Amino acid sequence: MADLASEFVGIKSPNPFWLASAPPTDKLINVVRAFEAGWGGVVWKTLGEDPNIVNVNGPRYGAVYSSDRTLIGLNNIELITDRPLQTNLDEIKIVKRDWPDRAMVVSLMVPCEEKNWRDIVKKVEDTGADGIELNFGCPHGMSERGMGAAVGQVPEYIEMVARWCKENTKMPVIVKLTPNITDIRFPARAANQGGADAVSLINTVSSIVSVNLDTMSPEPSIDGWGSHGGYCGPAVKPIALNMVAEIARDPETSQLPISGIGGVTTWRDAAEFLSLGAGNVQVCTAAMTYGFKIIDELTSGLSNWMDEAGYATVADVVGKATPNIKDWQNLNLNYITKAKINQDLCVECGRCHVVCEDTSHQAITSMLDGKRHFEVINEECVGCNLCVCVCPVDNCITMEEMTTGVDPRTGLDVSKQYANWTTHPNNPGRVAE
Amino acid sequence: MVQSARLDKLKSDLHAPLTQHDALVEADRCYFCHDAPCIDACPTGIDIPLFIRQIKTRNPNGAAKTIFDENIFGGMCARVCPTETLCEQKCVRNVGEEKPVLIGQLQRFATDTLMATGKQPYTRAAQRDTRIAIVGAGPAGLSCAHRLALHGHQVTVFDSKPKPGGLNEYGIAAYKTVDSFAAKEVEYIMSIGGIELQSDTSIGEKLTLDELKSKYDAVFLGMGLGGVNALGIPGEDMPGVENAVEFIARLRQSNDLDSLQSKIGRNVVVIGGGMTAIDAAVQSKHLGAENVTVVYRREQSAMNASAFEQELAQKSGVLLRSNLQPKEIISAAGVIQKTFFEYTETKGGKLVGTGEMLCIDSDQVLVAIGQNMQHVVLQGSRAPISMKAGRIEVDENRQSSDKSVWAGGDCIVGGDDLTVSAVQDGKLAAESIHTTLENAHG
Numbered sequence: 024m025a026d027l028a029s030e031f032v033g034i035k036s037p038n039p040f041w042l043a044s045a046p047p048t049d050k051l052i053n054v055v056r057a058f059e060a061g062w063g064g065v066v067w068k069t070l071g072e073d074p075n076i077v078n079v080n081g082p083r084y085g086a087v088y089s090s091d092r093t094l095i096g097l098n099n100i101e102l103i104t105d106r107p108l109q110t111n112l113d114e115i116k117i118v119k120r121d122w123p124d125r126a127m128v129v130s131l132m133v134p135c136e137e138k139n140w141r142d143i144v145k146k147v148e149d150t151g152a153d154g155i156e157l158n159f160g161c162p163h164g165m166s167e168r169g170m171g172a173a174v175g176q177v178p179e180y181i182e183m184v185a186r187w188c189k190e191n192t193k194m195p196v197i198v199k200l201t202p203n204i205t206d207i208r209f210p211a212r213a214a215n216q217g218g219a220d221a222v223s224l225i226n227t228v229s230s231i232v233s234v235n236l237d238t239m240s241p242e243p244s245i246d247g248w249g250s251h252g253g254y255c256g257p258a259v260k261p262i263a264l265n266m267v268a269e270i271a272r273d274p275e276t277s278q279l280p281i282s283g284i285g286g287v288t289t290w291r292d293a294a295e296f297l298s299l300g301a302g303n304v305q306v307c308t309a310a311m312t313y314g315f316k317i318i319d320e321l322t323s324g325l326s327n328w329m330d331e332a333g334y335a336t337v338a339d340v341v342g343k344a345t346p347n348i349k350d351w352q353n354l355n356l357n358y359i360t361k362a363k364i365n366q367d368l369c370v371e372c373g374r375c376h377v378v379c380e381d382t383s384h385q386a387i388t389s390m391l392d393g394k395r396h397f398e399v400i401n402e403e404c405v406g407c408n409l410c411v412c413v414c415p416v417d418n419c420i421t422m423e424e425m426t427t428g429v430d431p432r433t434g435l436d437v438s439k440q441y442a443n444w445t446t447h448p449n450n451p452g453r454v455a456e
Numbered sequence: 457m458v459q460s461a462r463l464d465k466l467k468s469d470l471h472a473p474l475t476q477h478d479a480l481v482e483a484d485r486c487y488f489c490h491d492a493p494c495i496d497a498c499p500t501g502i503d504i505p506l507f508i509r510q511i512k513t514r515n516p517n518g519a520a521k522t523i524f525d526e527n528i529f530g531g532m533c534a535r536v537c538p539t540e541t542l543c544e545q546k547c548v549r550n551v552g553e554e555k556p557v558l559i560g561q562l563q564r565f566a567t568d569t570l571m572a573t574g575k576q577p578y579t580r581a582a583q584r585d586t587r588i589a590i591v592g593a594g595p596a597g598l599s600c601a602h603r604l605a606l607h608g609h610q611v612t613v614f615d616s617k618p619k620p621g622g623l624n625e626y627g628i629a630a631y632k633t634v635d636s637f638a639a640k641e642v643e644y645i646m647s648i649g650g651i652e653l654q655s656d657t658s659i660g661e662k663l664t665l666d667e668l669k670s671k672y673d674a675v676f677l678g679m680g681l682g683g684v685n686a687l688g689i690p691g692e693d694m695p696g697v698e699n700a701v702e703f704i705a706r707l708r709q710s711n712d713l714d715s716l717q718s719k720i721g722r723n724v725v726v727i728g729g730g731m732t733a734i735d736a737a738v739q740s741k742h743l744g745a746e747n748v749t750v751v752y753r754r755e756q757s758a759m760n761a762s763a764f765e766q767e768l769a770q771k772s773g774v775l776l777r778s779n780l781q782p783k784e785i786i787s788a789a790g791v792i793q794k795t796f797f798e799y800t801e802t803k804g805g806k807l808v809g810t811g812e813m814l815c816i817d818s819d820q821v822l823v824a825i826g827q828n829m830q831h832v833v834l835q836g837s838r839a840p841i842s843m844k845a846g847r848i849e850v851d852e853n854r855q856s857s858d859k860s861v862w863a864g865g866d867c868i869v870g871g872d873d874l875t876v877s878a879v880q881d882g883k884l885a886a887e888s889i890h891t892t893l894e895n896a897h898g
Contacts, residue, residue, distance in 0.1 A: 090484030090512055092477070370551040373490030389491065415487050416552060 064126025160226020227253025271300025290324025594622020721820025
């Protein structure tokens with residue numbers, strides 16, 4: 024049995040699945056239910072200064088669905104905790120006392136003054152919490168008041184606040200990053216410079232989830248108006264994976280621990296985050312969609328996969344795929360693939376043909392001897408994989424590597440020699456040696 | 457209690473309509489195939505992937521227009537088409553999982569949605585002074601009438617029955633068209649304007665085809681098959697032996713099911729193997745008959761009734777028997793007692809009796825062995841229309857040998873007893889008439 028025990032910036036938890044700072048971690052009752060269900064840890068919903076903020080009293084969430092109403096993306100306009108600071112601190116203390124083996128990290132967001140940060144960090148320390156997470160990510164509401172993403176979008180502020188916190192507490196400091204920037208490496212480097220123990224990402228993506236075409240109000244609608252919110256859930260996972268990988272392979276931050284967040288819904292999502300360099304993962308939308316019981320699937324799936332793939336510990340998985348992320352110019356141009364359609368599996372929907380014909384390289388037939396038949400024309404196939412992407416049948420179309428012979432499209436011999444953009448003879452713009 | 461429950465079945469929907477959610481989920485199953493095989497399999501050539509995508513994008517009225525563009529009877533066809541041998545049989549989903557997209561039910565969802573608004577998605581062209589006579593207010597005739605009216609022609613439809621709709625109104629089991637759907641659909645189709653209906657008017661006796669030809673610019677014949685094939689066996693003239701089409705018509709038009717229920721036989725035998733036989737058998741069962749047996753002379757796989765229909769009958773408690781041909785109906789004191797059948801087998805491609813007999817207790821016999829054309833419509837025509845095997849010969853535009861007469865539906869050669877094919881005939885004929893008249897009138 025694989026060992027799922029996790030240690031992240033010195034914080035131990037029985038598994039690498041934490042609940043992210045969000046409504047599921049807003050109150051004692053929720054967090055206790057999560058721990059009873061088996062979650063490894065929580066990042067308590069962001070604390071602010073008294074007087075506590077107030078939330079809207081209308082709908083806070085909007086969703087994007089697939090046709091069968093599976094939730095693909097969720098957006099929210101909720102703010103940080105709307106309860107008094109002391110109430111939260113008291114509850115955090117009780118839960119940490121009762122659940123000592125679970126990770127208890129507290130998310131924080133106060134105005135950008137050292138005193139404010141020093142004061143709140145001390146109060147959190149008194150609860151016995153394991154660490155703090157600086158919320159520099161929230162894109163709505165709080166950012167208008169100079170907090171959340173307003174900080175996360177300015178690397179200098181990130182570095183400054185991270186440093187204040189590190190100077191005022193022994194607790195590990197995790198900086199949560201907003202994806203609403205151009206290059207995620209800059210805020211990550213700033214956190215690193217400020218002495219942060221780790222970064223966590225991504226926070227939600229600024230979004231308008233939909234417009235009600237009858238009322239012309241954005242959703243969720245507050246009395247006919249709406250405001251941009253933060254988008255999360257399965258839809259944002261690819262964005263999050265890339266940002267995690269960008270930080271993990273940046274020489275300046277490659278040693279900086281990462282807590283992966285963004286659309287983790289299944290064990291497989293979690294394993295992908297780990298493989299790209301995340302030390303653990305945080306989950307929110309999946310729990311808000313299905314409830315806390317999904318932790319059983321997450322742990323059992325990850326454990327079974329680790330057993331089958333031969334990984335003994337979570338740490339063994341971390342970063343396994345990171346070295347394989349390269350800049351485009353380093354990809355091997357001598358790697359040649361051709362699509363191949365398995366005629367036994369083909370249901371003859373013709374989608375591969377029409378998308379190749381209309382939008383790509385005219386490399387798939389629709390007829391053979393007067394009969395409906397879909398087959399790849401190797402002379403035209405550039406190996407782009409679009410047909411695989413649109414085929415509704417698993418493994419019906421596969422990309423097959425050419426290892427010998429002549430590529431019928433280019434007329435050139437297939438070479439086993441690695442040659443990238445900078446060296447390949449086909450590229451007239453290659454860098455001269 | 458049991459009997460009243462069955463009467464409910466008689467008039468309640470065979471398939472519950474899809475809800476909005478069901479429709480979205482089912483629509484999502486469509487792959488939006490390139491050059492989709494389902495379109496080829498639809499006799500009217502509806503762009504099925506397009507209308508399903510329109511449903512999926514919550515544009516059901518657009519979906520309905522896509523359907524009506526090719527088949528103005530899309531609502532009825534969604535209910536009665538043997539989809540499992542047409543569009544759904546060709547659905548590529550069958551290859552992977554043997555479960556096609558429910559095209560028929562999606563079609564119903566779309567057409568019901570638009571028809572509930574009472575609005576047609578068409579505006580009639582400016583009225584022309586061309587006049588066309590249509591014989592028969594069934595699917596062929598009204599499909600032709602609608603398309604001609606759309607193009608601005610003035611159309612008069614003659615029908616021998618008091619109500620329009622043809623077999624949709626008189627010949628299909630009630631559970632396939634509940635809540636007077638057939639009548640509502642006709643009303644919807646006629647709302648295009650420019651269509652005048654003359655009911656209770658038979659062609660051939662008082663008003664002849666020649667008169668129509670002289671009074672109108674073109675004539676379309678879509679009167680179906682009025683005659684009934686005879687069994688040709690002793691006893692078929694006895695009371696208690698009834699043509700299944702008439703039985704169904706009586707049921708469809710009755711406001712008093714209780715009285716019909718009291719008259720249904722205890723042991724009903726239905727002779728035939730098509731949709732009409734199944735409709736009659738299932739409805740007999742629902743009316744309270746204790747034993748209902750459909751007896752077909754060939755092997756079961758040769759039945760015209762689709763596999764779905766056969767299964768429906770079996771689920772309703774009807775016994776299907778095959779390879780039995782009727783020989784004699786025995787009555788006593790004016791009441792049928794039993795029916796004798798001879799076992800058959802196929803030898804050298806021919807169906808022959810084996811000589812072995814079977815007797816089935818029966819007190820009511822419904823005959824559903826097909827219909828034939830009543831030639832009275834064509835009687836007295838000065839230039840006789842070319843016929844083949846008792847039906848009218850037409851070209852690919854549904855034009856007959858008489859260049860002022862078009863025909864479609866069951867009364868033409870190759871008519872396959874399907875509403876959807878009749879609709880296509882009417883549509884093609886209308887376009888051909890329109891083109892012909894335009895060329896003639898400049």
